[in-house]
Amino acid sequence: MKHLRAVNKKARRIDDYVSAAKGDVVALQNPPAPPQPRPHIPMGCSLSFSPGWEVDSAGGTAGLCQPVERDIYDCYVTCFWPAQVPDHLNNSADWANKCAAATKDWRNLDLVFP
Amino acid sequence: MIAPTNRSLAVAAQNLHRSGRVYRLGEFHAFEAARRRFLYIVPAGAIFEVDEAAGLLIDRLVQGEAEYDALIEELIARGVLGADAEELVEEMCHARVIVTGDTPPEPLQDPPEVFPLQTLVLNLTNHCNLSCQYCYEYGQDKVATPEGKPKFMDLETARASVDFLLEQSAGRRAIHITFFGGETLMNFPLLKSVVAYATGRAAEQGRSIDFSLTTNATLLTPAIIQFLSDNHIGVTVSMDGPKELHDKLRVFSNGRGSYDIIEPKVRALIQNHRTRPITARVTLTKGVTDVVRIFRHLKDDLGFHEIGFAPVTASPDRLYAINEKGMDGVLDQFHELANEWLEYALRGEMHGFSNVSDTVAELAQGVNKSHPCGAAMGLMGVGPSGDIAPCHRFVDSDTHALGNLATGVDRDKQRDFLSRGHINAKYDCHSCWARPLCAGGCHHEAFVRYGDTGHPNLHYCDWIRDWTDTCLRIYGTISAQNPAFLEKFAERKAA
Numbered sequence A: 001m002k003h004l005r006a007v008n009k010k011a012r013r014i015d016d017y018v019s020a021a022k023g024d025v026v027a028l029q030n031p032p033a034p035p036q037p038r039p040h041i042p043m044g045c046s047l048s049f050s051p052g053w054e055v056d057s058a059g060g061t062a063g064l065c066q067p068v069e070r071d072i073y074d075c076y077v078t079c080f081w082p083a084q085v086p087d088h089l090n091n092s093a094d095w096a097n098k099c100a101a102a103t104k105d106w107r108n109l110d111l112v113f114p
Numbered sequence B: 001m002i003a004p005t006n007r008s009l010a011v012a013a014q015n016l017h018r019s020g021r022v023y024r025l026g027e028f029h030a031f032e033a034a035r036r037r038f039l040y041i042v043p044a045g046a047i048f049e050v051d052e053a054a055g056l057l058i059d060r061l062v063q064g065e066a067e068y069d070a071l072i073e074e075l076i077a078r079g080v081l082g083a084d085a086e087e088l089v090e091e092m093c094h095a096r097v098i099v100t101g102d103t104p105p106e107p108l109q110d111p112p113e114v115f116p117l118q119t120l121v122l123n124l125t126n127h128c129n130l131s132c133q134y135c136y137e138y139g140q141d142k143v144a145t146p147e148g149k150p151k152f153m154d155l156e157t158a159r160a161s162v163d164f165l166l167e168q169s170a171g172r173r174a175i176h177i178t179f180f181g182g183e184t185l186m187n188f189p190l191l192k193s194v195v196a197y198a199t200g201r202a203a204e205q206g207r208s209i210d211f212s213l214t215t216n217a218t219l220l221t222p223a224i225i226q227f228l229s230d231n232h233i234g235v236t237v238s239m240d241g242p243k244e245l246h247d248k249l250r251v252f253s254n255g256r257g258s259y260d261i262i263e264p265k266v267r268a269l270i271q272n273h274r275t276r277p278i279t280a281r282v283t284l285t286k287g288v289t290d291v292v293r294i295f296r297h298l299k300d301d302l303g304f305h306e307i308g309f310a311p312v313t314a315s316p317d318r319l320y321a322i323n324e325k326g327m328d329g330v331l332d333q334f335h336e337l338a339n340e341w342l343e344y345a346l347r348g349e350m351h352g353f354s355n356v357s358d359t360v361a362e363l364a365q366g367v368n369k370s371h372p373c374g375a376a377m378g379l380m381g382v383g384p385s386g387d388i389a390p391c392h393r394f395v396d397s398d399t400h401a402l403g404n405l406a407t408g409v410d411r412d413k414q415r416d417f418l419s420r421g422h423i424n425a426k427y428d429c430h431s432c433w434a435r436p437l438c439a440g441g442c443h444h445e446a447f448v449r450y451g452d453t454g455h456p457n458l459h460y461c462d463w464i465r466d467w468t469d470t471c472l473r474i475y476g477t478i479s480a481q482n483p484a485f486l487e488k489f490a491e492r493k494a495a
Helices: A009-023 A102-108 B006-014 B052-062 B068-077 B082-094 B155-168 B184-204 B222-230 B243-249 B259-272 B291-302 B324-346 B354-365 B411-421 B427-431 B443-450 B458-481 B483-489
Strands: A004-006 B022-025 B028-033 B036-041 B046-050 B098-100 B119-123 B174-180 B208-215 B234-238 B278-284 B306-311 B379-382
Touching: A004 A009, A009 B046, A009 B082, A009 B354, B022 B052, B022 B068, B028 B458, B036 B052, B036 B458, B046 B052, B046 B458, B052 B068, B052 B082, B052 B098, B068 B082, B082 B098, B119 B155, B155 B174, B155 B184, B155 B379, B174 B184, B184 B208, B184 B222, B222 B259, B234 B259, B243 B259, B259 B291, B278 B291, B291 B306, B291 B324, B306 B324, B306 B354, B324 B354, B324 B458, B354 B458, B354 B483, B458 B483
Parallel strands: B119 B174, B119 B379, B174 B208, B208 B234, B234 B278, B278 B306
Antiparallel strands: A004 B046, B022 B098, B028 B036, B036 B046
16 A cells, blocks of 8 residues: 555555455456345235135136236235235235135125225 | 455445545544554554555544545645545545445454363462452452362362363464462472373374463472473562562461562572563552552562563452552553663563553554453363363352363353453443453453443543553554564464
């Protein structure tokens, strides 16, 4: 280094390190990639029961949502639909109230219009 | 210690695009020596001398943070060449003298989980033939609970200790045993057997082992001195100075001072033990604070090679504790001896004032401690009962025991001790520039003062900072005027 004179062992290590970094070929090199962040997996949306991903509210397949409408992790990893299940923790707490047995009552699970 | 990481490399690369970034001063302690400017970089423990341009940059940022382009312009206006100004900022950034607002602080690395032992302190006995009032083993502030435990270590326990050291120090080529007490020489026969046994066992493994002991010198005989010299055993004598100072507290149980007994023995020791430097260790107490006079007596009259001083460890209300005013006087005298030390160093000579030598040695390495000392990591103590303690000062204390030779180290207790003592746990220390060396100070002192081994020793902060600054200025002066002298410290121990 030009303006700093290292006078102890630790300072010399910093000096060596800076000199080495300076002497390196920098052009056309990528800096080391930062560690990849781990994927964020939201919990509690459709993990227990995902009704309707085979059929629409009329029991057919015509009204199913489109891939462009996917909006959460579950929509495009396990499936590509938008939120299969409304948020029944905060906004639609009573959404499944009429659905005691999903295999029998699934038609009572209605759409939600926020 | 902080090592450059790939991540900081990436940060450095990004910093090439500096325009718009705002710069401020990093964490350092600035000092002057030999009319030159130096910086002690706190997160690293590094020492740099700075040139005029770097000084300009620092002076500018002392007044407040600045944006990159404006900063470069200001530097150019003050006479720094354009390309040079940019290089200057880059260099100062690399060394963390200056930082940008978004530079994340790098956390201090933890010591390795498995830390091989280097030194074992054997308390050969907890008996002593003196009754020094301030003794941390027997005095009013003692932590030991020796009731019902053996008073003398037996051969079996001593051998088990040596085996323990050899096993726990795997990978180290040189290891060390320190004999301690009580009065070490009250169990001299055992000391002799341990030296023979340990030397043999270490040689079998192709490793080297060395020994040292601390003694009050009352029991030294020509034969013992011969043995110590023949076996290269380092000796530290606990001694508080000339007769009237020494005899104030270093007394036999009948109150008679010990100076007259030890004086001829110490002279014989220094004269006949030629294989290792002989050190005196002085405990400063109220009324025993005449540092310069004590030093002169021990160095010039008796001939010790090195003399180290430590204020007594005591609750503040003890009669022998030194109050703040007393400590100021001590520090003034330390400065006087420190100046002498520097004069010697500039002539290439060792002066013998350990308090400077030890600090300069640590500054030369650039230590940056996670813990104040190696206790419970590279160093442990063993008592006569075979109980393992973080260091000799905690030997025989049930509260602080880290296990027993028979059952091994209790890793949970060790972890607890070390996490308490870690600098990261000492909030008060986080804004202190002297923390790379001090790391909060002695675990035992903290326990005596505050009842917690992990409490920072706040009662001597100002003192530590003053002393560290003094030693930094000594270091800077030598680096400017006699840098070759600092090579003597290249291999000195560093925590």
